[in-house]
Amino acid sequence: MRVALLTVGTEILFGQIVNTNAAYLSSELQNLGFDVMYHYTVGDNPMRLKDTLRHALSDCDMVITTGGLGPTEDDLTKEMIAEVMNDEIVTSEEYRQILVDFCNRHNYPVIENNLKQANVPKRARIFSNSQGTAPGFLLENEGKYVAALPGPPREMKAMFQEQLKPELIKMQDAVIYYRVIRTFGIGEAMLETKLLPLIDGQTDPTIATYAKEGEASFRICSKRKTLEEAKKAVDDMIVSVNQLVGEYIYSYDDEELVDVVGKMLIEKNISISACESCTCGMFTSRLGSVSGISQVLERGIVTYTERAKMEELGVKQETIDKYTVVSPEVAIEMVTGLKEKTGSDICISITGYMGPGGGTEKDPVATAYIGVSYKDKVYSLRHYRRDVNREWNRNYAVLKMLYEVYKNIKED
Amino acid sequence: MRVALLTVGTEILFGQIVNTNAAYLSSELQNLGFDVMYHYTVGDNPMRLKDTLRHALSDCDMVITTGGLGPTEDDLTKEMIAEVMNDEIVTSEEYRQILVDFCNRHNYPVIENNLKQANVPKRARIFSNSQGTAPGFLLENEGKYVAALPGPPREMKAMFQEQLKPELIKMQDAVIYYRVIRTFGIGEAMLETKLLPLIDGQTDPTIATYAKEGEASFRICSKRKTLEEAKKAVDDMIVSVNQLVGEYIYSYDDEELVDVVGKMLIEKNISISACESCTCGMFTSRLGSVSGISQVLERGIVTYTERAKMEELGVKQETIDKYTVVSPEVAIEMVTGLKEKTGSDICISITGYMGPGGGTEKDPVATAYIGVSYKDKVYSLRHYRRDVNREWNRNYAVLKMLYEVYKNIKED
Numbered sequence: 001m002r003v004a005l006l007t008v009g010t011e012i013l014f015g016q017i018v019n020t021n022a023a024y025l026s027s028e029l030q031n032l033g034f035d036v037m038y039h040y041t042v043g044d045n046p047m048r049l050k051d052t053l054r055h056a057l058s059d060c061d062m063v064i065t066t067g068g069l070g071p072t073e074d075d076l077t078k079e080m081i082a083e084v085m086n087d088e089i090v091t092s093e094e095y096r097q098i099l100v101d102f103c104n105r106h107n108y109p110v111i112e113n114n115l116k117q118a119n120v121p122k123r124a125r126i127f128s129n130s131q132g133t134a135p136g137f138l139l140e141n142e143g144k145y146v147a148a149l150p151g152p153p154r155e156m157k158a159m160f161q162e163q164l165k166p167e168l169i170k171m172q173d174a175v176i177y178y179r180v181i182r183t184f185g186i187g188e189a190m191l192e193t194k195l196l197p198l199i200d201g202q203t204d205p206t207i208a209t210y211a212k213e214g215e216a217s218f219r220i221c222s223k224r225k226t227l228e229e230a231k232k233a234v235d236d237m238i239v240s241v242n243q244l245v246g247e248y249i250y251s252y253d254d255e256e257l258v259d260v261v262g263k264m265l266i267e268k269n270i271s272i273s274a275c276e277s278c279t280c281g282m283f284t285s286r287l288g289s290v291s292g293i294s295q296v297l298e299r300g301i302v303t304y305t306e307r308a309k310m311e312e313l314g315v316k317q318e319t320i321d322k323y324t325v326v327s328p329e330v331a332i333e334m335v336t337g338l339k340e341k342t343g344s345d346i347c348i349s350i351t352g353y354m355g356p357g358g359g360t361e362k363d364p365v366a367t368a369y370i371g372v373s374y375k376d377k378v379y380s381l382r383h384y385r386r387d388v389n390r391e392w393n394r395n396y397a398v399l400k401m402l403y404e405v406y407k408n409i410k411e412d
Numbered sequence: 413m414r415v416a417l418l419t420v421g422t423e424i425l426f427g428q429i430v431n432t433n434a435a436y437l438s439s440e441l442q443n444l445g446f447d448v449m450y451h452y453t454v455g456d457n458p459m460r461l462k463d464t465l466r467h468a469l470s471d472c473d474m475v476i477t478t479g480g481l482g483p484t485e486d487d488l489t490k491e492m493i494a495e496v497m498n499d500e501i502v503t504s505e506e507y508r509q510i511l512v513d514f515c516n517r518h519n520y521p522v523i524e525n526n527l528k529q530a531n532v533p534k535r536a537r538i539f540s541n542s543q544g545t546a547p548g549f550l551l552e553n554e555g556k557y558v559a560a561l562p563g564p565p566r567e568m569k570a571m572f573q574e575q576l577k578p579e580l581i582k583m584q585d586a587v588i589y590y591r592v593i594r595t596f597g598i599g600e601a602m603l604e605t606k607l608l609p610l611i612d613g614q615t616d617p618t619i620a621t622y623a624k625e626g627e628a629s630f631r632i633c634s635k636r637k638t639l640e641e642a643k644k645a646v647d648d649m650i651v652s653v654n655q656l657v658g659e660y661i662y663s664y665d666d667e668e669l670v671d672v673v674g675k676m677l678i679e680k681n682i683s684i685s686a687c688e689s690c691t692c693g694m695f696t697s698r699l700g701s702v703s704g705i706s707q708v709l710e711r712g713i714v715t716y717t718e719r720a721k722m723e724e725l726g727v728k729q730e731t732i733d734k735y736t737v738v739s740p741e742v743a744i745e746m747v748t749g750l751k752e753k754t755g756s757d758i759c760i761s762i763t764g765y766m767g768p769g770g771g772t773e774k775d776p777v778a779t780a781y782i783g784v785s786y787k788d789k790v791y792s793l794r795h796y797r798r799d800v801n802r803e804w805n806r807n808y809a810v811l812k813m814l815y816e817v818y819k820n821i822k823e824d
Contacts, residue, residue, distance in 0.1 A: 011622060013448045015439025018432055022453070027427030036425045037460065041434070041451035048449065048471070055467055059460070154800075210428060280700025281693030284714045288692025289803055291768055299720040302696045302712030304705075311753075312711070342720075356703055391701055 001171060003029055004038040004056035008049065008068035008077050009151055012041050021066045021156055028160065032168055033176040033223055034062075044068055049080040057084070057144050064164070067151030069134040071113045077148055078120060078137075085141040087121040095126060095135055102133055127163040131155040138167055177230035178205075178221035179238070180254035183245065184403045188216040194244050198237065205233045207241075215399070217254070250406060257402045262290030264409055265297075265346075272405070273299040273344040275313055275334050277325075278352040278368055280304060283398045298344045303334070313337030313349075324360075326351050328369045328380035335371030336378060346408060347373040348401055352383070354393045366393045370401055374408045413583060415441055416450040416468035420461065420480035420489050421563055424453050433478045433568055440572065444580055445588040445635050446474075456480055461492040469496070469556050476576070479563030481546040483525045489560055490532060490549075497553040499533040507538060507547055514545055539575040543567040550579055589642035590617075590633035591650070592666035595657065596815045600628040606656050610649065617649045626797075626808050629666070662818060669814045674702030676821055677709075677758075684817070685711040685756035687725055687746050689737075690764040690780055692716060695810045710756045715746070725749030725761075736772075738763050740781045740792035747783030748790060758820060759785040760813055764795070766805045778805045782813055786820045 005022050012019050022039045029036050037060055042048045049068075056063045068077030082089050096118035103110045117134050120126055124137035132155040138147045147164050149156045183191060188211040192199070195218065199207045205222040220241070222233040238252065251260055265272055274283050284300030287293055301312050306325055309315040314337040315330055323329040334349035352368025359365040366387040371380045381404070385396045417434050424431050434451045441448050449472055454460045461480075468475045480489030494501050508530035515522045529546050532538055536549035544567040550559045559576050561568045595603060600623040604611070607630065611619050617634040632653070634645040650664065663672055677684055686695050696712030699705055713724050718737055721727040726749040727742055735741040746761035764780020771777040778799040783792045793816070797808045 007451075012435070013438055013451065014442050015435045015437070015448075016622060017624075018430055018435040019451070020430055023424070023427045023430040025427070026425055030426050036427075037455070038464070039419075039425065039431070039451070039453035043449070051471075052450070059463075279697070280705075280709070281696035281712050281714065282700065284693035285691075285697040288694065288714075288716075288806070291802060293692075294716055297692070297714075297716045299716065299724070300693050300712075300714030301724075302693065302700075302709075302714075304700075304709045304711065308711040308754075312713075341723075390703060394700070 001034050001062060001173075002037050002060040003034050003062045003064060004040065004060040005036060006052060006056060006063050006065045007039070007041040007151075008044060008065060009041065010043040013043050021151070021153055024153070024157060025064060025066070025160065028165070029168075031176055031178055031221075032165070033172055033174055034168065044076055046076055046080055049076060050084055053080065053084045053146070057146075061143070062145040062147065064147045064149065066149045066156050069117070069136065069148060069150050071117050071134070081139060081146050081148060082121040085121065085139050085144075085146055087123050087139060087141070089119050090122045092118050092120050092126060092135075095120065095128075098128070099133060125167075127159050129155055129159060130162060131158045136163070138164065174223050174225065175227045175230050176221065176223050177227060177234055178219055179234055179252055180217055180219045181238075181241065181249055182215060182217045182251040182254060182257070183248035184215055184250055184257060184399065184406075186216055186245065186248045187211075191216045191218065191245060191248075195241070198240055198244070205237045207237070215257070250403070257399060257406065258286050259290060261402050261406050261409075262287055262293050264406070266290075266292050266295055268409060268412065269296065270346055270409055271296050271298050271342075271344040272346050272348070273297075273301075273338055273342040274347070274401075275301040275303055275338045275349045277303055277309070277334075277350060278354045279350055279394050279397050279401070282394050283348070283350070283401050286398055286402070299338075299342050301338065309334060309351075313341070326353055326360075326363055326367070326369060328371075328382070331369035331371035331380045332378060333371075335373045335380075339373040339378075345374070346405060347371075348405060350397060350401060352397060354397070355387055355390050366396070368397045368400075370397075370404060372404055372408065413446050413474060413585075414449050414472040415446050415474045415476060416452065416472040417448060418464060418468060418475050418477045419451070419453040419563075420456060420477060421453070422455040425455050433563070433565055436565070436569060437476060437478070437572065440577070441580075443588055443590070444577070445584055445586050446580065456488055458488050458492055461488060462496055465492060465496045465558070469558075473555070474557040474559065476559045476561065478561045478568050481529070481548065481560060481562050483529050483546070493551060493558050493560060494533040497533065497551050497556075497558055499535050499551060499553070501531050502534045504530050504532050504538060504547075507532065507540075510540070511545060537579075539571050541567055541571060542574060543570045548575070550576065586635045586637060587639045587642050588633065588635050589639060589646055590631055591646055591664055592629055592631045593650075593653065593661055594627060594629045594663040594666060594669070595660035596627055596662055596669060596811065596818075598628055598657065598660045599623075603628045603630065603657060603660070607653065610652055610656070617645045619649070619653075626804070626811055627669070662815070669811060669818065670698050671702060673814050673818050673821075674699055674705050676818070678702075678704050678707055680821060680824065681708065682758055682821055683708050683710050683754075683756040684758050684760070685709075685713075685750055685754040686759070686813075687713040687715055687750045687761045689715055689721070689746075689762060690766045691762050691806050691809050691813070694806050695760070695762070695813050698810055698814070711750075711754050713750065721746060721763075725753070738765055738772075738775055738779070738781060740783075740794070743781035743783035743792045744790060745783075747785045747792075751785040751790075757786070758817060759783075760817060762809060762813060764809060766809070767799055767802050778808070780809050780812075782809075782816060784816055784820065 124139040127136035209218040222230040224230040303309040315333040338347045349371035353359040355365035536551040539548035621630040634642040636642040715721040727745045750759045761783035765771040767777035
């Protein structure tokens with residue numbers, strides 16, 4: 001099925017926001033086996049909206065719109081879709097009541113503008129909005145489809161997953177199955193080189209690599225008549241993949257490293273504490289995003305100054321004087337002090353140069369020393385990755401810390 | 413002048429990359445006073461490329477394409493533009509020599525595919541590429557323009573700034589000046605209501621509000637004959653704006669709150685420490701993104717457990733038992749302990765429920781108590797903002813902490 005995406009929103013034409021909705025939907029549709037042929041963006045202008053809808057429908061079987069479903073005067077998407085699809089706008093009494101209930105529940109005024117959101121195309125299948133108030137819908141006319149989703153990404157994603165995706169699955173002519181495999185410690189070019197024997201001449205399953213914020217991932221995808229066939233093809237390929245790059249893989253299901261590590265800590269009931277200098281709490285903050293982490297995350301200490309390192313962790317002035325504050329010796333003293341203080345099962349420390357200033361010839365910006373204390377081991381390691389900018393450098397260093405925790409507790 | 417942007421690239425239709433080029437060019441064009449009417453994205457397909465170009469030119473004066481200028485077989489943008497604009501493709505001997513020199517300088521093989529990049533529309537004004545090899549161009553036909561830029565963002569931005577922008581400035585019929593004003597503590601709807609007397613019936617300068625990750629901002633924009641006139645119109649409007657919503661404004665130049673706070677702390681040499689429970693180091697980590705913050709950021713302590721709060725900050729067991737751990741009393745004891753320990757000029761603490769679990773009837777998920785110690789004041793405040801999800805709740809709470817620091821040190 002050929003699909004066009006139509007984004008409605010002046011703020012995108014102004015360049016105020018990047019159109020991430022189109023990327024999200026494209027990726028989802030691609031994974032369902034639909035062909036995305038066009039992206040369009042127009043403002044809240046009736047003529048251009050209708051004209052673009054018609055242009056998109058002339059070459060595609062389905063148009064998915066995002067945006068322009070809100071309660072204000074300039075939200076026109078529904079009306080224009082109804083006109084192009086030979087339908088009319090009516091008030092859904094059922095949805096009107098949902099809106100009234102919502103306003104009452106949240107103490108919002110029940111004003112006509114808000115209730116306008118209950119106006120929908122007469123023949124449409126209505127999608128309720130679990131994250132907001134504006135409903136979406138799916139409308140068919142002479143074998144062509146238009147689906148309308150809200151503009152705010154959180155609302156759009158929820159409505160797509162909960163309501164539109166099940167409809168699309170019913171329309172599929174083949175079954176797609178894929179897994180996204182995530183690695184750490186190998187670049188995309190090297191990953192592709194290692195996988196080349198499996199990529200070359202392979203038509204199904206396909207393997208495609210891509211890079212994302214310092215990590216390389218790849219997608220194994222099969223399109224077959226049945227789900228069982230597609231699954232088997234992908235799983236067989238994973239066996240071959242493991243022989244080539246298994247040592248770098250930390251997830252076969254597109255999970256974030258922080259989620260893999262957090263869940264593993266919780267499941268194995270391993271308590272953790274961290275002390276951070278250059279990453280300034282980013283490791284602890286990132287780990288804090290995992291729901292339920294409070295069961296195992298004991299303490300985090302940001303010791304940016306030398307004084308804080310000495311007072312909080314018992315780092316010795318003479319160690320700093322002899323080896324400098326960015327050194328394996330200081331990383332070890334930090335993590336040892338933290339272990340004594342907290343008794344957490346695993347403790348981790350970091351001290352480094354994240355830029356833009358600082359660094360030495362031996363240890364340039366983007367270098368850090370990481371200390372780990374786990375069971376009867378205490379060790380340090382040097383981390384360096386090409387200096388990009390302060391935020392990227394911190395991000396890389398935190399990924400490295402997470403991976404070090406992963407390796408230790410994985411081996412248990 | 414009415415402009416359409418046409419992105420050529422299958423990887424965008426696959427959702428592999430987000431179309432940041434369109435946002436960048438839109439923002440630049442908007443600031444130059446050009447009206448961006450459409451964004452289009454198509455793959456490297458000759459029919460759809462030509463058809464979309466024609467559709468865009470039918471309603472606009474200029475189309476700017478990005479992508480599809482490379483050396484491979486499927487790069488067709490130039491050929492299709494030439495066809496639509498009644499031109500023909502010829503080899504630029506001058507550019508061919510540039511490419512040969514480039515290959516020799518970088519030890520690349522001088523292969524026909526690379527030299528294909530010297531093929532350009534005959535009547536076009538050629539743009540050289542300071543960041544890569546593929547040239548771009550500007551082509552006119554019967555009063556309509558097509559500009560072609562490369563797809564990689566680094567090459568595209570450089571070519572736009574160095575070559576296309578000077579051409580566009582020559583075509584300008586007016587000068588644009590604007591400022592983006594950022595607020596905290598007021599929603600977009602209320603902000604718009606308060607600004608309504610200035611928005612209504614105002615044609616220049618214009619005021620447009622928008623919401624972004626928990627904050628409301630607005631843009632004051634003037635389009636005049638000269639820069640001086642436009643600047644004066646905007647600055648006069650700011651005086652009126654200040655009377656209506658001045659108390660909520662923290663930046664007149666689109667700065668992030670964390671940058672405003674970080675710079676202010678550094679400039680005034682005010683040392684800061686933070687202790688965090690529910691935000692789990694996010695405040696400290698966010699502040700750590702400000703370059704130079706190491707001069708004033710003394711310490712951060714993440715005390716997720718009760719034990720950590722007692723050991724690190726001297727919170728009393730009886731206080732927790734009597735008031736619960738999420739209470740103004742605990743927030744005060746946390747910040748008092750931190751002040752005693754660090755002596756930092758300003759200390760801030762937070763304890764709350766960020767979800768998905770936890771919360772009470774009185775203090776539901778997304779409630780937190782913040783403690784502040786500054787000069788001779790120690791106080792706590794209750795923060796609540798509608799529960800969205802764990803990450804948003806933490807993000808809002810951190811914004812609130814930043815704003816509380818801002819208010820205190822601003823008043824100095």
